[in-house]
Amino acid sequence: xxxxxxxxxxxxxxxxxxxxxxxxxxxxxxxxxxxxxxxxxxxxxxxxxxxxxxxxxxxxxxxxxxxxxx
Numbered sequence: 646x647x648x649x650x651x652x653x654x655x656x657x658x659x660x661x662x663x664x665x666x667x668x669x670x671x672x673x674x675x676x677x678x679x680x681x682x683x684x685x686x687x688x689x690x691x692x693x694x695x696x697x698x699x700x701x702x703x704x705x706x707x708x709x710x711x712x713x714x715x
Contacts (some may be wrong), residue, residue: 648685649673652693660702661696679706687708 646668653662663682666673676682681705691699 648689650676650682650685650689650691650699652691652699654694654698658694658698660698663699663702665689679703683707 648668649666651666651673652660653664654662663676664673665676665681665685678696680703682699686696686700686703694702708715
């Protein structure tokens with residue numbers, strides 16, 4: 646069995662929260678660090694949203710790279 650990502654969406658279809666269930670777990674739990682979703686996306690079953698929406702949600706929590714001032 647694969648790990649599972651379960652997206653909760655709003656009325657417009659945007660991902661608002663994600664739950665995860667490990668392959669050997671009986672229940673899902675909320676994702677603590679949204680960046681962890683990026684590491685699971687390639688091997689997890691995804692429910693509630695498409696991959697692009699889930700990736701966009703997770704990437705919105707990744708800080709932008711530091712821009713060096715010249």
